[in-house]
Amino acid sequence: MADYYKVNYKDVPTEDVSGTEGGVSIRWLLHKDIGVPHFEMRLFEFPVGAKMFPHRHSWEHEIFTLEGEGRITVGDEPVDVKAGDAMFIEPQALHGYENTGSSVWKFICVIPKRD
Amino acid sequence: MADYYKVNYKDVPTEDVSGTEGGVSIRWLLHKDIGVPHFEMRLFEFPVGAKMFPHRHSWEHEIFTLEGEGRITVGDEPVDVKAGDAMFIEPQALHGYENTGSSVWKFICVIPKRD
Numbered sequence: 079m080a081d082y083y084k085v086n087y088k089d090v091p092t093e094d095v096s097g098t099e100g101g102v103s104i105r106w107l108l109h110k111d112i113g114v115p116h117f118e119m120r121l122f123e124f125p126v127g128a129k130m131f132p133h134r135h136s137w138e139h140e141i142f143t144l145e146g147e148g149r150i151t152v153g154d155e156p157v158d159v160k161a162g163d164a165m166f167i168e169p170q171a172l173h174g175y176e177n178t179g180s181s182v183w184k185f186i187c188v189i190p191k192r193d
Numbered sequence: 194m195a196d197y198y199k200v201n202y203k204d205v206p207t208e209d210v211s212g213t214e215g216g217v218s219i220r221w222l223l224h225k226d227i228g229v230p231h232f233e234m235r236l237f238e239f240p241v242g243a244k245m246f247p248h249r250h251s252w253e254h255e256i257f258t259l260e261g262e263g264r265i266t267v268g269d270e271p272v273d274v275k276a277g278d279a280m281f282i283e284p285q286a287l288h289g290y291e292n293t294g295s296s297v298w299k300f301i302c303v304i305p306k307r308d
Contacts, residue, residue: 080267080283081267081268081270081282081283081286082265082267082270082272082280082281082282082283082286082288083280083281084272084274084278084279084280084281085278085279085280086275086277086278086279087277087278087279088277107257107279108255108279108280108281112281113281113283114253114255114281115253115284116231116232116253116305117231117232117255117303117305119255119257119279119303121279138229138230138231140223140229140232140234140303142222142234142257142301144259150197152195152196152197153196155196155197157197157199159199160201162201162202162203163199163200163201163202164199164200164201164202164222164223164234164236165197165198165199165200165223166197166198166199166223166227166228166229167196167197168195168196168197168228169230171196171197173197186257186301188232188234188255188303190231190232
């Protein structure tokens, strides 16, 4: 591959996300198939009221909210986030998401590269 | 540490960046000192006309432009980016940055965790 790869998020197809309701979508912006060595960057969009049910996994999240407002529940603690908030969620932490605002909630979420 | 860490970027102190001119700043949003296991998230701000001179290093970048416009030169190829663009820069690629727009250029840049 070249020394770089560039894409506008709007040019990346959306995919549905399991374990959600209300039309949550994901776009894989920078991912293993373009040759990233260590971590992958995705963009999530939650329409008003949409949610992702609590779940856990062995990898961490690093999240940055671009637009809108949401609630990320970690264990039994609700954490409200808005544009400009960065959040780290530990591996194995139980976590769920809900758009609690009045517009789309859009955030970047970085994870370790999948095997 | 807790199962999560949250911070608004505006609450993170800015630091100057070497190898730049025009008042470039960095904020370390999610970093090794809060216990991230694999990668660190920073936010850069380039005032109008500010630049970072070309350099290379052994780690990759994953960049997402939040606001404004800039030019990222990889090797001798200029790549223009704007809000919503994601970009991957390979390890060891020569790269430099310049705000080519008329407002602040603000972007997220994720790197592997420093030793």
